[in-house]
Amino acid sequence: MKIAKKDVLKALEHITVPGEGQNMVESGAVKNLQIFGDEVEIDITINNPSLQARKKTEVEILKIIHQEVYAKAKIKVNIKVDAPAAKPKVNEIKGKPIPGIQNIIAVASGKGGVGKSTVTANLAVTLAKMGFKVGLLDADIYGPSMPIMFDVAQEKPLAVNVDGKSKMKPVESYGVKLLSIGFFTQPNQAVIWRGPMASKALNQMIFDAHWGEIDFMLVDLPPGTGDIHLSIMQSMPITGAVIVSTPQEVALADARKAVAMFRQDSINVPVLGIAENMAYFTPEELPNNKYYIFGKEGAKHLAEDLEVPFLGEIPLVQSIREAGDVGRPAALQTATPVEEAFEALTRNTVQEVVNRNKNLPPTEAIKITTMAGCSAVKKK
Numbered sequence: 001m002k003i004a005k006k007d008v009l010k011a012l013e014h015i016t017v018p019g020e021g022q023n024m025v026e027s028g029a030v031k032n033l034q035i036f037g038d039e040v041e042i043d044i045t046i047n048n049p050s051l052q053a054r055k056k057t058e059v060e061i062l063k064i065i066h067q068e069v070y071a072k073a074k075i076k077v078n079i080k081v082d083a084p085a086a087k088p089k090v091n092e093i094k095g096k097p098i099p100g101i102q103n104i105i106a107v108a109s110g111k112g113g114v115g116k117s118t119v120t121a122n123l124a125v126t127l128a129k130m131g132f133k134v135g136l137l138d139a140d141i142y143g144p145s146m147p148i149m150f151d152v153a154q155e156k157p158l159a160v161n162v163d164g165k166s167k168m169k170p171v172e173s174y175g176v177k178l179l180s181i182g183f184f185t186q187p188n189q190a191v192i193w194r195g196p197m198a199s200k201a202l203n204q205m206i207f208d209a210h211w212g213e214i215d216f217m218l219v220d221l222p223p224g225t226g227d228i229h230l231s232i233m234q235s236m237p238i239t240g241a242v243i244v245s246t247p248q249e250v251a252l253a254d255a256r257k258a259v260a261m262f263r264q265d266s267i268n269v270p271v272l273g274i275a276e277n278m279a280y281f282t283p284e285e286l287p288n289n290k291y292y293i294f295g296k297e298g299a300k301h302l303a304e305d306l307e308v309p310f311l312g313e314i315p316l317v318q319s320i321r322e323a324g325d326v327g328r329p330a331a332l333q334t335a336t337p338v339e340e341a342f343e344a345l346t347r348n349t350v351q352e353v354v355n356r357n358k359n360l361p362p363t364e365a366i367k368i369t370t371m372a373g374c375s376a377v378k379k380k
């Protein structure tokens with residue numbers, strides 16, 4: 001009787017090593033398999049150090065091969081125990097994972113008015129057009145603008161009952177699920193959110209909301225590098241950050257600070273890249289004319305300098321501003337250069353999320369014990 005190797009492997013696929021999710025072939029536990037006629041010798045490595053786990057695995061292997069391959073096979077099982085290497089501890093506490101939410105992208109800018117919210121809104125609708133499930137959390141406590149940009153300023157999130165708990169239901173517009181700090185304030189009312197209050201409101205929008213399944217959750221952060229950023233990064237395991245800047249020197253200086261904030265040891269959120277907004281002005285009737293009114297390729301050079309990916313450039317065009325004001329993001333206008341620009345930006349961003357998830361462990365929400373870290377950001 002000559003036993004075939006593939007039959008033995010197939011039989012071993014029925015066995016899951018204690019403490020591991022996959023079967024022992026998939027998990028790579030089977031290190032070597034040799035067959036001489038009716039003799040089978042198997043070398044396996046398991047992570048479970050208990051004698052009981054080893055015995056159990058050995059018995060299962062003998063049984064399954066006798067059952068499925070050859071009842072009289074002579075089997076030798078060599079088990080090596082390989083205790084898992086202690087994982088390097090990156091952050092102090094594990095972030096509360098948010099069930100159903102795959103990737104969280106924070107959009108930050110450093111300076112206000114550079115088009116962070118405009119870029120976020122257009123990224124969101126473009127992702128939705130590409131077929132992703134998209135959430136948008138407008139965390140800009142100083143100037144929440146998403147309700148207007150999505151034409152839902154008059155709406156309020158409803159309460160829904162989920163498993164006996166009352167949850168906030170995000171407002172949906174253009175295929176994007178949206179919650180904004182603006183839904184909880186009166187229009188025209190100057191609201192000064194104190195840090196703890198703002199954190200509480202944001203936490204509710206994150207954890208007491210019924211987001212459902214989300215591929216990409218975008219978070220429109222307030223401009224700057226302040227407490228509220230730290231608070232958000234404490235509550236959410238952020239996959240990565242996108243920095244928006246114009247090519248202008250003052251904006252670039254603040255973008256640099258934003259990158260430094262995410263890169264701080266105590267925060268350690270990967271920067272997915274820099275997007276250049278208002279890269280050049282184009283008159284709608286002369287689309288080939290480009291006027292570099294804020295300077296040329298400033299954000300691109302900053303990206304090179306900081307060794308972060310450059311995600312793309314968005315021109316300054318009247319239709320982008322108008323679209324924001326009427327509440328229908330410009331990227332929804334099909335077959336336009338604006339749509340194309342946002343599509344390129346979105347594709348690059350998704351690609352960077354994919355790269356990031358391949359190369360790095362999940363970000364954990366961080367615990368910041370002192371505010372000392374902030375001064376490090378302000379220094380540069």
Ligand SMILES: Nc1ncnc2c1ncn2[C@@H]1O[C@H](COP(=O)(O)OP(=O)(O)O)[C@@H](O)[C@H]1O
Pocket residue numbers: 109111112113114115116117118119145277278314315316317318319320321322324325
């Ligand atoms: N690429 C662009 N072309 C034209 N107008 C833009 C562009 N990006 C932003 N704007 C306009 O600039 C203003 C500031 O943009 P906004 O997204 O609110 O900035 P931020 O969120 O960074 O404060 C808004 O009136 C917006 O419509």
Ligand SMILES: [Mg+2]
Pocket residue numbers: 116117118140143145
């Ligand atoms: Mg804004």
